[in-house]
Amino acid sequence: MxxxxxxxxxxxxxxxxxxEILKCLEQRNFPISDLTLLASARSAGxxxxxxxxxVTVKELTPDSFAGVDVALFSAGGSISKAFAPHAVAAGxxxxxxxxxxxxxxxxxxxxxxxxPGDVETHQGIIANPNCTxxxxxxxxxxxxxxxxxxxxxxxxxxxAVSGSGAQGIYELxxxxxxxxxxxxxxxRTVYSRQIAFNVIPQVDVFTENGYTKEEMKxxxxxxxxxxAPDLKASxxxxxxxxxxxxxxxxxxxxxxxxxVEAARAAIASAPGVHVIDDPYADRPVFPTxxxxxxGDDCLVGRIRRDLVLENALxxxxxxxxxxxxxxLNAVQIAELL
Numbered sequence: 019m020x021x022x023x024x025x026x027x028x029x030x031x032x033x034x035x036x037x038e039i040l041k042c043l044e045q046r047n048f049p050i051s052d053l054t055l056l057a058s059a060r061s062a063g064x065x066x067x068x069x070x071x072x073v074t075v076k077e078l079t080p081d082s083f084a085g086v087d088v089a090l091f092s093a094g095g096s097i098s099k100a101f102a103p104h105a106v107a108a109g110x111x112x113x114x115x116x117x118x119x120x121x122x123x124x125x126x127x128x129x130x131x132x133x134p135g136d137v138e139t140h141q142g143i144i145a146n147p148n149c150t151x152x153x154x155x156x157x158x159x160x161x162x163x164x165x166x167x168x169x170x171x172x173x174x175x176x177x178a179v180s181g182s183g184a185q186g187i188y189e190l191x192x193x194x195x196x197x198x199x200x201x202x203x204x205x206r207t208v209y210s211r212q213i214a215f216n217v218i219p220q221v222d223v224f225t226e227n228g229y230t231k232e233e234m235k236x237x238x239x240x241x242x243x244x245x246a247p248d249l250k251a252s253x254x255x256x257x258x259x260x261x262x263x264x265x266x267x268x269x270x271x272x273x274x275x276x277x278v279e280a281a282r283a284a285i286a287s288a289p290g291v292h293v294i295d296d297p298y299a300d301r302p303v304f305p306t307x308x309x310x311x312x313g314d315d316c317l318v319g320r321i322r323r324d325l326v327l328e329n330a331l332x333x334x335x336x337x338x339x340x341x342x343x344x345x346l347n348a349v350q351i352a353e354l355l
Contacts (some may be wrong), residue, residue, distance in 0.1 A: 030093030149343025
């Protein structure tokens with residue numbers, strides 16, 4: 019595709035990621051000739067302000083993609099499986115935010131700062147990786163190249179409730195307010211345990227090996243994105259009472275001996291990621307979820323030599339999972355096209 023303005027469609031336009039996609043398109047001045055906003059029947063008829071004008075949301079149907087050049091999907095895996103083929107048949111390139119196509123060998127899985135060339139192999143659909151995988155790999159990839167390749171990863175994630183959608187935020191807010199007033203907690207509808215003032219070591223459903231589906235995504239998606247078929251990842255994903263932005267603690271083992279100084283230099287020269295790391299300052303410097311919220315870049319700190327494993331570094335990375343973990347990454351893929 020060329021840089022000329024495109025007819026763009028957003029499926030799932032009224033959801034949190036859909037709204038963020040529109041914000042990114044506007045902020046980054048993406049060239050748009052026509053904009054089609056699509057959602058469920060109950061959202062059809064709503065209007066969304068984009069570049070100073072009201073755009074009416076239409077119902078998503080198989081016939082929604084006539085004349086569309088690029089379709090950004092953020093409406094869940096079942097919707098993507100049902101409607102993405104119709105978009106491709108109509109001539110559009112689909113950028114899909116769900117897990118529906120990520121491990122399909124014919125569908126590139128792309129983080130533009132890491133493997134932009136994979137876009138060229140698409141056959142109509144390009145997949146957006148899992149948010150925790152994106153944030154982790156944004157920090158890991160520069161070290162992957164600096165130290166002869168990454169062999170294994172041990173990680174624990176600290177995932178914000180917005181990763182569960184608006185209902186996750188409402189559940190946390192309702193519990194905090196009830197506790198503050200000394201009232202009974204409202205009925206839980208999102209999480210298996212109280213999330214306020216608590217952490218829950220489960221994100222997604224458990225698989226037969228004892229890991230959740232979310233935890234296995236880094237294992238399989240990391241291999242595909244980094245072109246590292248032998249990469250091994252052991253991950254524990256934890257839901258924490260934070261509204262927005264995920265954090266990940268990572269220990270990575272490399273083929274070559276790493277150093278903290280070289281790691282900082284590699285990250286500093288990479289796009290979309292910054293080092294915020296001065297543990298010896300009067301007030302130690304490191305990134306927190308609030309530092310990355312509403313920001314495009316991932317932030318890395320606490321970089322240190324691992325005391326157990328050879329050729330290993332341990333570090334901490336935070337990123338806004340609604341932006342870089344979803345909406346922004348999808349828009350950047352569209353820009354690559």
